[in-house]
Structure formats: structure tokens, C-alpha cells
Amino acid sequence: MPGVFLRRPLSISNSSGGKVEFIYRVVGVGTNYLSKIKSGQKLELLGPLGNAYPISNIKNKTPILVAGGTGVASLSFLAAKLKGKCTVLYGAKTAKDIVQTDFFKKLGCKVYISSENGSVGTKGFVTDVFEELLNDFKNPVVFTCGPNAMMARVAEICKKNKVSGYASLEEKMACGTGVCQGCVVKINGEYKRVCADGPVFEIGSIIQGL
Numbered sequence: 563m564p565g566v567f568l569r570r571p572l573s574i575s576n577s578s579g580g581k582v583e584f585i586y587r588v589v590g591v592g593t594n595y596l597s598k599i600k601s602g603q604k605l606e607l608l609g610p611l612g613n614a615y616p617i618s619n620i621k622n623k624t625p626i627l628v629a630g631g632t633g634v635a636s637l638s639f640l641a642a643k644l645k646g647k648c649t650v651l652y653g654a655k656t657a658k659d660i661v662q663t664d665f666f667k668k669l670g671c672k673v674y675i676s677s678e679n680g681s682v683g684t685k686g687f688v689t690d691v692f693e694e695l696l697n698d699f700k701n702p703v704v705f706t707c708g709p710n711a712m713m714a715r716v717a718e719i720c721k722k723n724k725v726s727g728y729a730s731l732e733e734k735m736a737c738g739t740g741v742c743q744g745c746v747v748k749i750n751g752e753y754k755r756v757c758a759d760g761p762v763f764e765i766g767s768i769i770q771g772l
Contacts, residue, residue, distance in 0.1 A: 569608060570596070571735040571757070573636035573707070575662070585635040585661060611738050612761050615640050615705050615728055623703040626651065626727075627671075628692050628716050630708020631659060636730050637707055638662050646670030649699070653688025653712075657681040689715040696723055703727055704765060717769045727765035731756050 570592045576583040588597050599605065617625075617640070625648035627637045634652055641648055646669030653676040654660050660682055666673045675683030676691050684691055689712055696702065696719065704727030706716045713729045720727050733745040733756040740758030747756055749767045754760060 568592075568736055569606075569738065571733075571738065573639070573730070574610065575635040575638040576642060576665070577639070585632055585638070587632050608738055612757055612759075615643075615730065615762055617643060620703045623701050624699045625649070626692070626696075626699060626702050626704050628688060628704060628706040628708070628712075630654065630688055630706075630712040633706070633708030633712075633730070633732060634662050635707075637705060638665055640705055641666055641669055641671055648672075650674070651676070651688050651692050651695070653677065653683075653691070653708075655679065687715075688712065689719065692716060693719050696725065706730070706765065707732065713765075714769060717765045720765050721769065728762050729765045729768050730761045731763065731768065732761070733757075 572584045572586055574582050575585045586593050586596065588594050625644055627641060627648055627650045629637045629650065629652045631654050637650070641650060649672045650666050651674045652660065655678045657677055660675060660677065663673060663675065674691055674695070676686055676688045677683055678687065679685070702725055704716065704720055704725055706713050706727065707730040717729065731747060733747065735757050736742045736744040738757045740755045743755065745756040746753045749763055754763070
């Protein structure tokens with residue numbers, strides 16, 4: 563990647579047939595370069611890194627996936643692992659920022675869409691939809707990924723309603739292996755590396771760190 567020293571941390575959104583898919587938004591030099599990659603060009607990847615959403619211990623629970631913006635990437639991968647047996651609450655600023663809805667529907671997920679400007683789905687924040695619907699689910703477990711403010715609000719709602727869950731944090735990373743300490747966040751009073759100790763943390767532990 564000419565002129566770009568550091569890799570860009572991206573979540574896998576899908577994997578099948580020996581291929582992996584990523585979702586990203588063009589926000590700078592690195593992602594702009596990625597957007598211009600042609601078929602046949604080679605890229606150097608480092609991964610997979612860190613941990614994953616724990617799904618082996620959620621039997622008899624109702625998975626609720628709360629996604630914001632490009633945070634939908636890791637939750638798309640999770641929905642596929644759950645074989646569509648989950649409910650997806652997905653919000654973004656505008657209709658043009660919403661992706662993956664057909665992917666979720668093909669899996670069989672129940673999908674609720676919201677946008678801040680009301681251009682698609684419910685007008686407002688996805689956290690408002692989450693809070694309104696939460697009591698409709700029996701024995702819920704929450705998985706969330708998106709902007710920090712959104713995840714902090716999801717965590718507050720979960721704490722208030724005594725609901726368990728997990729959050730995948732999005733932080734800028736340099737080495738990606740835990741050496742540089744460039745992506746640390748405060749978890750339960752201790753500093754943790756998002757790339758190596760996370761990116762997935764128990765949702766109640768992130769309230770003070772975001």
C-alpha cells in the first residue's frame with residue numbers, strides 16, 4: 563500500500579468457499595486505496611487476531627445483535643454463525659449508510675432498521691429501538707458493535723435491565739498483536755488491549771471505558 567505504513571483493522575463480515583469478505587467506509591488514505599484495488603491484486607493480511615463473540619454458552623437464550631454503522635461487519639459474521647437464529651437491530655445516520663440487510667434476511671434473521679434522519683426505517687437512534695423492544699424478548703443475550711457512544715448506551719440499557727451481553731470494540735490499531743499498546747481501553751479499572759485481550763468484552767465491563 564504505497565505511502566501507508568500501518569495496516570487497517572477490519573472485521574470479517576463473511577467467510578465461505580475459501581474467501582473472506584470485509585465491510586469498510588472510505589475515510590482516509592488507507593481505505594481509499596483499498597477501494598481502488600482491482601481483481602487479481604495481492605494484499606498482505608495479518609489475522610485473524612484477538613478473540614471472538616462467545617456463542618457456545620448462549621443456549622436457551624435469545625440473541626439480539628445491535629449494530630451501528632460499519633460495526634455491522636462483525637455482527638454479519640456472527641449472524642451467519644448463528645444460522646440466522648437471531649434478531650438484528652441496525653442503525654446508521656442515513657439510508658445510504660445501511661448495508662447487509664439482504665444478507666441478514668437471507669439468513670432468516672428478523673431485522674429492524676433505523677436511521678438518524680429517518681430516510682429509512684425508524685427515525686432516531688438504534689439504541690432507542692433496542693430499549694423499546696428489549697422486554698419483548700425472552701431470556702435475551704446482546705451482542706453489539708458500532709460507535710463507542712452507541713455501545714456505551716447499549717451497555718447502560720443492559721445493566722438497567724440485568725441483561726448479559728458482549729461488545730466488540732472498535733479502536734485504531736498499529737501492530738495488532740498487543741506489543742505497541744496503542745489500542746488500550748479501561749476495562750473494570752484495568753487497561754486492556756483491544757487487539758489482543760479483545761476486541762470482544764463482556765458488555766458490563768465497558769461502561770467506564772468508553
